[in-house]
Amino acid sequence: xxxxxxxxxxxxxxxxxxxxxxxxxxxxxxxxxxxxxxxxxxxxxxxxxxxxxxxxxxxxxxxxxxxxxxxxxxxxxxxxxxxxxxxxxxxxxxxxxxxxxxxxxxxxxxxxxxxxxxxxxxxxxxxxxxxxxxxxxxxxxxxxxxxxxxxx
Numbered sequence: 454x455x456x457x458x459x460x461x462x463x464x465x466x467x468x469x470x471x472x473x474x475x476x477x478x479x480x481x482x483x484x485x486x487x488x489x490x491x492x493x494x495x496x497x498x499x500x501x502x503x504x505x506x507x508x509x510x511x512x513x514x515x516x517x518x519x520x521x522x523x524x525x526x527x528x529x530x531x532x533x534x535x536x537x538x539x540x541x542x543x544x545x546x547x548x549x550x551x552x553x554x555x556x557x558x559x560x561x562x563x564x565x566x567x568x569x570x571x572x573x574x575x576x577x578x579x580x581x582x583x584x585x586x587x588x589x590x591x592x593x594x595x596x597x598x599x600x601x602x603x604x605x
Contacts, residue, residue, distance in 0.1 A: 455524055456546050457522070459519065459542065460519075460525055465514050475508075476489070479532075485508055489506040517540060526544065533557045533559075540554045551567070553603040564595050567595070
């Protein structure tokens, strides 16, 4: 079963061995091509606007481009353990959740509850039963706000 999550961030590894291990995990999982660029599930390079290497051995960094990645979220604990940097994720794939990793530590959020702490009132949340399109638009806005607040 697949799980889609919008993910972005930059991870800095402490040494070449840790970087190579993370890079191998991403290549083996088919999220990263052999050139060091993230790809979508069809193998197309995800253009971050600069076409700089996403997995850069010179700086020991992996930059995850803002994209709705398939199954990548399941690797984030392993990718961020013992690292510096920040990775942010959100998902509406059977849930409405988000979180971020800062220097390897994970913080999880229910995005409806997070939106309320950011000033959304219960009345501002569209009823998904009555107006599903408005509810989806609202979820997209909350995901965007979350990434703006916590993105890498």
